[in-house]
Amino acid sequence: MSQTFKTAAARGGTLGASQHQHEDQKMSETMSTTLPGHPAARDIADLPAPPGLPLIGNALQLHPRTIHRTMEDWSRRYGTMFRARIGSRQVVVLADGAAINAVLRDRPDGFRRPAVTAEVSDELGGNPGVFLAEGDAWQRQRRMVMHAFSPAAVKAYFGRLAHVARRLEAGWLQAAAQGHEIDLTGDLKRYAVDVIAGLAFGADVNTIEAGDDAIGRHVDTVLAGVARRSLMPFPYWRWVRLPADRRLERSVLAVRSATDGFIAGARAALAADPGLRERPANLLQAMLVAADHPDSGVDDAAVAGNVTTMLLAGEDTTSSALAWLIWLLWRNPAALARATDEVRRHVPDVAALTYEQTEPLDYVQACALEAMRLKPPAPFLPLEALRETTVLDVRLPPGTLLWCVMRHDSVDARCFPSPDTFDPERWLPDAQGAHRADRQAALPFGAGPRICPGRYLSLLEIKVAMATLLSRFDITAVHATGRPEPAEVMGFVMGPSPLTMTLRPRA
Ligand code: HEM
Numbered sequence: 001m002s003q004t005f006k007t008a009a010a011r012g013g014t015l016g017a018s019q020h021q022h023e024d025q026k027m028s029e030t031m032s033t034t035l036p037g038h039p040a041a042r043d044i045a046d047l048p049a050p051p052g053l054p055l056i057g058n059a060l061q062l063h064p065r066t067i068h069r070t071m072e073d074w075s076r077r078y079g080t081m082f083r084a085r086i087g088s089r090q091v092v093v094l095a096d097g098a099a100i101n102a103v104l105r106d107r108p109d110g111f112r113r114p115a116v117t118a119e120v121s122d123e124l125g126g127n128p129g130v131f132l133a134e135g136d137a138w139q140r141q142r143r144m145v146m147h148a149f150s151p152a153a154v155k156a157y158f159g160r161l162a163h164v165a166r167r168l169e170a171g172w173l174q175a176a177a178q179g180h181e182i183d184l185t186g187d188l189k190r191y192a193v194d195v196i197a198g199l200a201f202g203a204d205v206n207t208i209e210a211g212d213d214a215i216g217r218h219v220d221t222v223l224a225g226v227a228r229r230s231l232m233p234f235p236y237w238r239w240v241r242l243p244a245d246r247r248l249e250r251s252v253l254a255v256r257s258a259t260d261g262f263i264a265g266a267r268a269a270l271a272a273d274p275g276l277r278e279r280p281a282n283l284l285q286a287m288l289v290a291a292d293h294p295d296s297g298v299d300d301a302a303v304a305g306n307v308t309t310m311l312l313a314g315e316d317t318t319s320s321a322l323a324w325l326i327w328l329l330w331r332n333p334a335a336l337a338r339a340t341d342e343v344r345r346h347v348p349d350v351a352a353l354t355y356e357q358t359e360p361l362d363y364v365q366a367c368a369l370e371a372m373r374l375k376p377p378a379p380f381l382p383l384e385a386l387r388e389t390t391v392l393d394v395r396l397p398p399g400t401l402l403w404c405v406m407r408h409d410s411v412d413a414r415c416f417p418s419p420d421t422f423d424p425e426r427w428l429p430d431a432q433g434a435h436r437a438d439r440q441a442a443l444p445f446g447a448g449p450r451i452c453p454g455r456y457l458s459l460l461e462i463k464v465a466m467a468t469l470l471s472r473f474d475i476t477a478v479h480a481t482g483r484p485e486p487a488e489v490m491g492f493v494m495g496p497s498p499l500t501m502t503l504r505p506r507a
Contacts, residue, residue: 041393044092044400048078049085057085059233064224065490067231068379071095071405080408081392087233089116091382091401092394097409097441099392103383103402105448108138111383114401120229124222124252127301129309130453140297141306142453144290148200148283149453154460157199158355161461164194165468169350176473176503184326184478184501188319188465189216195461196314201262201307202269202282215258219311221251223492230382259307263288283310312492317377318458320495321444322465324375325368327486327499330478332422339364339424343470350471358463366427368462369437372444374422377493379407381446410442473503 052058062070062084074082075095083092094100103111118132126132130141147153168191175182190207193216197205207216225248229237237245266284270276280286287306290298329336342363347353385400396402411419415438416426426437445452452458469475478501480486486496 043395044083044090044397047081047083047092047394049083050074050078052085056087056233059086062086062231064228064231066488068405068407068490068494069488071380071403072407075405075408081394086231089233089401091403092391092396093403093405094391095405095408096392097415097443100381100404100406101440101443101447103389103391103404104381104443104446104450106389107383107448107450108134110386110389111402112386114230114382114384116401117226117230117382120226124226124248125256126252126308127305129302129305129307131309131313133302133305136297137302141302142449144286144298145283145306145453148286149457151456154199154457155355158460160198161195161464162353164191164198165353165464166351167194168465169468169472172469172473172503173505176505179502181479181500181502184499185319185323185496186498188322189315191465192216192315192317192319192322192461193219193311195318195457196310197262199457200283200310200314201266202284203262203265214254215311216315218251218254218258219315220491221247222255223312223316225251227490227492255308255311256304258311259304262307263303313452314454314457316491316493316495317452317454318461320375320377320493321368321372321458322462323496323499325371325462325466326469326475326501327478327480327496328371328374328422329367330475335367335422335424336475339367339466340470343467347467347471350468353464353467358460358467361463361467362428363424364463364466365459366424367466368459369427369442369444370422370424373410373416373437373442374420375488375494375496376406376410376442376444377495378444378446379490379494380405406443409438412441415441469503471506473505475501476504477502 050058050061053060071093072095074084075093080096080099081092081094083090085091094103112134113132118128118134121128121132128134128137130138130145133141168187171187172182174180193207194205197203197215205215207214225244228244229235236242241249262284266282266288269281270285270288276285277289280289284303284307287298287303290296291300291303329339342361346360347357381404383402383404385396385398385402387398389396389400391402409415413419417434425431426435431437445455478499480496481498481500483497486499488494489497
């Protein structure tokens, strides 16, 4: 069966926490933009393409660290749909926001994550967690993960999240007292790892106080390595292993050993308190209980795969979003002052921070959404067509690789007036008319049935970190190491090059 997607009515991603519940179900039911039978006017071969070289195509123009920028430049030059080639692999690139929205909604049946990424991960001995799983296995894992990340579960976890933030604060107080520069990007990664390990695995890894985020560094290496290999024109590492490949393999082993440790800890907790089998305290316990049922469809490999997935998906994304946010606030003093004022009004004593105090932090949340509009942690999403599909007016056969450029409409003046300006007010609940953000034109968390299940947690993590920072300190400087502006560095997500921060404690 062929499916056709057109622009316009196709929009409908979501960001708000309140819309989280039952959303997955609704998403699958509202794939309303398929227009079966619409004739395709063009084939992929009719699309414009940047000139490439024989055999390798555009491979030399696409560097893993800047690939998102190149795709965005090309979409301005060649239009919102064009083709490119990496070796023998042809990709179609799509930058039309509404068409992207419709494609993201046509999952799991119409599109999957590219098989090449799953193959690269398989080859490294990885187990598919919910991010890379497809079909029935994905459905089962998704249900479990959604349950673990529901607003109620995240709210129940709030005390420990605030506890992790207190450690961040303690480190920053010490640095401020000694007049030291803070390794901002490093600290935010450690914060995100500690939060996700606590929520998903019930483990207190405390990388903040240990000062060494070994897990985080290995996670970064694995993510960047899988992304790099997925882009290679041919799998050279099967014949020659470069230093980067050896580093990758070492990091895979280290992440696996951390995963085994988390699983052993959760098994021990279940053995010590059999009552937990009825009311598992975290995602990992829930998965182990499910895996112990012979017909659950969740096996030990899926459990291990999801532990790794949570570490991979939950660390860099949130920490990159926070790092960009702090940078952009520093560069926009009026927004920084307003965010600070909001925090100080609602959070009189951050040591006693409650979940309820984070709820009215609308301006802080608006700043986070605006930062992700300008600096999306996931600036492009690669997919693969599972059946013949017509997107815009182009016929895509099954197996077509479709790369979605997520920062196109979100920085287009037709969707966001003065698109280069950091203007959080567009995201406030009471923003009016043309000033109101086109919420479907910026999709930092994706859309449709595979929308990010961690979005609610990450927005809360961001609010808690910002409440800690702005209520206890005045920022005196944020610097990009060795350059006037941070560079956008693409690994698995797009983060800033290293940032440092100096703080003055408030009296
Ligand atoms: C600011 C922070 C974050 C951003 C910007 C972000 C962004 C994304 C995006 C763009 C996707 C792909 C969605 C799609 O295909 O439509 C995704 C998927 C996913 N994210 Fe996040 N994410 C963030 C935080 C988190 C956190 C904290 C977790 C929890 C550990 C998480 C877990 C996942 C998982 C498991 C998936 C795969 C879902 C599936 O395939 O069904 N993310 N995220």
